[in-house]
Amino acid sequence: MGIYDRDYTRDYNDHGPSFFSTDQVTKTLMAITIGVFIAQLFTFDPARGSSIVTDWLSLSATDVLKGQVWRLITFGFCHSTSQPFHILFNMLWLWWFGRMVESMYGEREFLMFYLAAIFASGLCAIGVDLAVDRTVYTIGASGAVMGIVILYALHYPRQPIHLLLLPPIELRWVAIFIVVTSFFPLLFLFAGSGGEGGVSHSAHFGGILFSYFYYRNAWRLAPMLNFFQGFKMSLPKRRHKAPLKIHDPDANDTTSDLDDEVDSLLAKIHEHGEGSLTDAERRTLEEASRRLRGK
Structure with missing residues (x-):
């Protein structure tokens, strides 16, 4: 194991990581999400009240069951064009917490965590839709973003944070608030006493659950990238004469x-x-x- 992969290079105190910090993946994810949002705006058709980009990237159980499995990832990069605070808050939370989690786990692992959290939140969303026999379309990075916040809170539960004009509050209380406000609406939904009010609490809860099990079981997803790299390298290639290298002891x-x-x-x-x-x-x-x- 290399020195840069050891746990104590990332998680050595209760005040968050400071050395070897990186935010390249966080910035890239934000850029892609904002780019998709701009594409949604430019392709929006007022007559239909929708965008062709949203139509092809949003998530629904019906479409996934038809084989359109890409939606389990792409929906996490779409946001509501009629509610700009949807993307604004998601990008703010991704910027605040994504950089810190990325510095703890590294670029490759953080990227895999983010995509896996989107996938898990999507599975949870369509699972709930099938369970209550409804057809809705889900968009947004909220499930993955909630997963990032919960993961960081599991590492640093007592770290104080500042939310708008509120006094400092320990991160564990923010995490508890997120869990409660995601779980109880699902109970009401299954009890038949109301919907989700235009918010996909099921996707939020899927991201939260994935984050919890990821932390508890110490999962690592970056080796999956190594597997695909190894598969690519195993494909037959044209042999090229390797250039001579000068050995410098x-x-x-x-x-x-x-x-x-x-x-x-x-x-x-x-x-x-x-x-x-x-x-x-x-x-x-x-x-x-x-x-x-x-x-």
């Missing part, structure tokens, strides 16, 4: 020495906290981070 020794030094610094953080580092040690970690991203 000094460069290998330098990299090895840096790895050893970073290893000891991360262990120091794990045992004594981030505040125990000197300025020189912080610069060493930053240099290692730059080299890692440059690979």
Whole structure:
């Protein structure tokens, strides 16, 4: 196991991650979602009251049962064009919490978690629709975003956060509020005493459940990408003559020495906290981070 994959490089105190932080996947997901939203706006047909983009990407149990399984992922990148706060709040929460979860788990794992959370929330949504015998169309990243918030809260339940003009509140109370407001509307729905009020609480709850089991069972999804990469590499390829490489033992020794030094610094953080580092040690970690991203 490499030093950058060890648990204590990501989760060593109760105040959230700070070293090796990255937000590239978070930014990319936001850019794709906003791009899809713009496409929805430009293809909106007032006569039909819908957009061809929404028609082909939104989720319904009927369409999935017809074989249109892509909707279990694509619906998470669509949002209501008549309610701009739908995408606004989802993107704000994704920006606030997505970057922190991405810095904890790494880009590949965070990407797989996000897509899997969308998939799980979609399965839950169509499962509820089939159970209550209704046909509705579901759109939005809320299920995956709720999953991200819950996952971060499971790691740092006592971390205080600021919500608008409210005083600081511990993240665990925010998580409890999300769970309660997602679960009880489903109870009322199954009891026949009301719908979901235009909000897919079933998708929210699916994302929450997935996040809980992901954390509890310490699932890791990035190896799935390695599997597909391995499958691609196993396909027959034209053989090319490999270019000659000059062996530089000094460069290998330098990299090895840096790895050893970073290893000891991360262990120091794990045992004594981030505040125990000197300025020189912080610069060493930053240099290692730059080299890692440059690979």
